[in-house]
Amino acid sequence: MGFAALGEDYPWDSMVPFRARASEHPDGLIDLSIGTPVDPTPAVVQQALQQASNAPGYPLTAGSPALRDAIAAWFDRRRGVPHLTDENVLPTIGSKEAVGLMPSLLGLGTEDVVVHPAVAYPTYRVGALLSGATALATDDVAQWAGDPNVKVVWINSPSNPTGAVLDVPQLRMIVAAAREIGAVVISDECYAELDWRAENSTVPSVLDPAVTEGDLSNLLVAYSLSKQSSVAGYRAAFIAGDADLISRLTALRKHLGMIVPAPVQAAMTAALDDDEHVAVQRAIYQYRRTVLLDAIMAAGMKVDHSQAGLYLWARHPEHRAGCWETITWLADRGIVAGPGEFYGPQGAAHVRLALTAADTDIAAAARRLAH
Numbered sequence: 001m002g003f004a005a006l007g008e009d010y011p012w013d014s015m016v017p018f019r020a021r022a023s024e025h026p027d028g029l030i031d032l033s034i035g036t037p038v039d040p041t042p043a044v045v046q047q048a049l050q051q052a053s054n055a056p057g058y059p060l061t062a063g064s065p066a067l068r069d070a071i072a073a074w075f076d077r078r079r080g081v082p083h084l085t086d087e088n089v090l091p092t093i094g095s096k097e098a099v100g101l102m103p104s105l106l107g108l109g110t111e112d113v114v115v116h117p118a119v120a121y122p123t124y125r126v127g128a129l130l131s132g133a134t135a136l137a138t139d140d141v142a143q144w145a146g147d148p149n150v151k152v153v154w155i156n157s158p159s160n161p162t163g164a165v166l167d168v169p170q171l172r173m174i175v176a177a178a179r180e181i182g183a184v185v186i187s188d189e190c191y192a193e194l195d196w197r198a199e200n201s202t203v204p205s206v207l208d209p210a211v212t213e214g215d216l217s218n219l220l221v222a223y224s225l226s227k228q229s230s231v232a233g234y235r236a237a238f239i240a241g242d243a244d245l246i247s248r249l250t251a252l253r254k255h256l257g258m259i260v261p262a263p264v265q266a267a268m269t270a271a272l273d274d275d276e277h278v279a280v281q282r283a284i285y286q287y288r289r290t291v292l293l294d295a296i297m298a299a300g301m302k303v304d305h306s307q308a309g310l311y312l313w314a315r316h317p318e319h320r321a322g323c324w325e326t327i328t329w330l331a332d333r334g335i336v337a338g339p340g341e342f343y344g345p346q347g348a349a350h351v352r353l354a355l356t357a358a359d360t361d362i363a364a365a366a367r368r369l370a371h
C-alpha cells in the first residue's frame with residue numbers, strides 16, 4: 001500500500017499557476033520557495049575538490065580516514081559531542097538519500113511504524129512508505145510511547161519548515177520513550193549551525209552527552225554540508241552515532257554502491273576543517289533574515305518559531321482561507337513562497353519563506369511587501 005502512495009503527484013507541481021502569476025510582476029519573479037543555496041561554494045572547498053580530481057580507484061564507502069577524523073573532530077568542536085571514532089561516522093551522498101532510504105536499510109517492513117514531526121520535511125514519510133512501513137506524523141510522544149511497532153523516530157531540530165528547536169529535556173524525553181520500545185531515534189540536524197536565538201547559542205545534538213548519558217545505542221544524527229557550506233551541488237553529508245547501526249548501514253551501502261565520490265570526500269574534509277567560511281555564510285543568512293523578517297512583519301504577517309534554520313514560518317492573520325490565500329497574495333507581489341500544507345495538514349495556515357535568495361532579491365522582496 002505504501003509504495004503506491006509514492007505515485008502521488010509531486011506537490012510542487014501545483015505551484016505552477018502561482019509561479020506564472022508571480023512572473024507577471026513588472027520586475028519579475030522572486031523565488032523564496034525552495035531552499036537551494038545561491039552563494040558561491042567557498043574557495044577552500046572548491047580547491048580541495050579540484051586537488052582531488054585525479055581519482056581512478058574506488059573510494060571507501062565508509063569514508064576516507066581523513067574524512068572520518070574530520071567528522072568526529074567537527075562533532076567535538078561544533079556540536080558538543082566528544083569521543084566519536086571512525087566507527088561512529090559514515091558519509092552519505094547528500095542527506096536526502098540517507099533520510100529516504102533509512103527505514104529500508106534498517107530493515108523496516110509492513111508491520112512497522114515510522115514517527116516523524118507533525119509538520120515535516122516530506123522525505124521522512126516517503127522513506128517510511130518506501131520500506132512498506134506506516135508513517136505517523138506527530139509531535140506528541142504519548143501517541144507512540146509504549147507501541148512496540150514503532151521502529152524509527154525522526155526528529156528534526158532546527159525544523160524544516162518551522163525553525164523550531166528542541167531543547168535537551170525534550171530530546172531526553174523522546175530518547176527515553178524510544179529506548180523503552182527499542183526504537184531508533186534519528187535526528188536530522190542539518191540546520192544546526194544556523195541558530196538565531198542568541199550570538200553563541202547552540203542547537204543541542206541528540207548525541208550530546210546531556211541527552212545520551214554516554215550511551216549512543218539506537219541513536220543516529222544526519223547532517224548535511226549543503227547549507228552551511230553552500231555545497232548542495234556536491235551532495236555532501238554524513239550520519240553518525242551508534243557504531244553497530246553505522247556498521248550495518250555501511251555494509252549495506254557497500255553492496256549498493258552508495259559511495260560518496262573521492263573528490264567530494266576531500267572537499268567535505270576541507271569544509272569540516274574550516275569553521276571560518278561557515279561563520280561567513282551564517283552572517284549572510286542572518287542579514288537576509290533580518291531584512292525579510294522586518295518586511296513581512298511590517299506587512300502584517302506573523303512569524304512562528306523560526307528560531308533557527310533557513311526559513312521563516314509565517315502566516316497572514318487576515319487570510320482566513322490559509323496558506324493558499326497567502327501564496328496568492330505573495331504571488332501578486334511577484335514573490336513565490338512554499339505552502340505550509342506541503343509539510344502536513346497542521347501547516348495549512350502558514351507559508352515557508354526561504355533565506356536562500358541573493359541579497360538583491362531579498363531587498364526587492366522587502367520593498368514589494370512595503371507597498
Ligand SMILES: Cc1ncc(COP(=O)(O)O)c(C=O)c1O
Binds near residue numbers: 095159
Ligand atoms: C530537513 C532536511 N533534511 C535533509 C535535507 C536534504 O539535504 P541534502 O540532501 O542537500 O543534504 C533537507 C534539504 O532541504 C532538509 O531540509
